Amino acid sequence: MFDPHAAYSGELERVQQVIARLAGDGDRFAETLRQEQIAHLSYSQVTAVEFCPRRYYLQYVRQVELTPVPAYFAKGKLIHNIIAETYIRLNAAQSVDRDAYFQRIGQAFDGEQRVHLENAVALHLENLWHGCRVVGIEQPFAFAVSDAMPPIVGVIDLILEKDGQFIVIDHKTGHDFYPQDELQMAIYREYIRRAYGAVDPQFYYESYRWVNNLKRIRKPAFQRHPVNLQYTDWQVAENRLKAASRQIEAIRRAHSGSKTGICFRCPYFRQC
Numbered sequence: 001m002f003d004p005h006a007a008y009s010g011e012l013e014r015v016q017q018v019i020a021r022l023a024g025d026g027d028r029f030a031e032t033l034r035q036e037q038i039a040h041l042s043y044s045q046v047t048a049v050e051f052c053p054r055r056y057y058l059q060y061v062r063q064v065e066l067t068p069v070p071a072y073f074a075k076g077k078l079i080h081n082i083i084a085e086t087y088i089r090l091n092a093a094q095s096v097d098r099d100a101y102f103q104r105i106g107q108a109f110d111g112e113q114r115v116h117l118e119n120a121v122a123l124h125l126e127n128l129w130h131g132c133r134v135v136g137i138e139q140p141f142a143f144a145v146s147d148a149m150p151p152i153v154g155v156i157d158l159i160l161e162k163d164g165q166f167i168v169i170d171h172k173t174g175h176d177f178y179p180q181d182e183l184q185m186a187i188y189r190e191y192i193r194r195a196y197g198a199v200d201p202q203f204y205y206e207s208y209r210w211v212n213n214l215k216r217i218r219k220p221a222f223q224r225h226p227v228n229l230q231y232t233d234w235q236v237a238e239n240r241l242k243a244a245s246r247q248i249e250a251i252r253r254a255h256s257g258s259k260t261g262i263c264f265r266c267p268y269f270r271q272c
């Protein structure tokens with residue numbers, strides 16, 4: 001008999017098997033979970049369904065690809081890859097070659113997009129974390145909240161440790177600095193506590209603003225923003241996760257989602 005309280009028992013183990021099989025490859029993590037139809041809940045899914053149930057349906061049920069792929073998406077992915085590579089190299093005591101990064105950018109982008117990325121790389125290299133142990137780079141993770149909800153999954157951009165203190169960093173890119181949603185960091189904190197027993201990690205959003213000329217800007221193009229989570233946040237986060245999970249189950253059962261989003265801000269507005 002179907003037991004809703006145990007609907008997702010066993011799913012965490014399946015996700016953990018994927019993480020082990022991919023040897024921590026964060027890039028292929030989400031795609032593999034989708035291909036193997038393993039139930040999971042991510043911060044991105046929560047924000048998609050909260051933004052608009054139809055958007056969740058398009059993105060995660062019908063798996064509609066954005067066409068053309070928006071430039072901001074491809075640029076964000078490349079800068080994330082470059083930042084990850086820098087810390088992999090530093091961790092291996094290897095040098096970091098800015099010109100090699102610029103060459104890679106030039107192979108994929110030209111014009112303004114290329115300049116944006118080159119400026120972001122310059123700022124990244126000026127604002128490196130030094131004297132830290134690298135704990136994880138693009139690190140996939142999963143943990144269960146209850147058997148009635150899919151396991152929570154994600155990929156953490158960067159985990160460092162300095163003098164016993166864990167530091168968790170997420171990178172953002174865009175035309176401006178946008179206010180960040182603490183749910184993402186609340187999820188990361190819960191994972192860090194469970195996985196490492198670190199009781200008081202520090203959290204930062206590092207935001208890169210796309211700019212054309214670093215010498216002619218009125219406000220910074222890079223921001224390292226600490227996130228001060230309150231001790232009550234996990235309960236707030238868990239309630240949000242549960243509400244989103246219920247909404248997602250209803251969308252999957254009905255095979256449709258209501259159109260209640262702000263369409264002019266939606267990347268799916270052409271394909272909706």
Ligand code: SF4
Pocket residue numbers: 051052053054055056058258259260261262263264266267268269270272
């Ligand atoms: S275009 Fe509008 S209705 Fe369609 S998914 Fe986006 S927000 Fe929802």
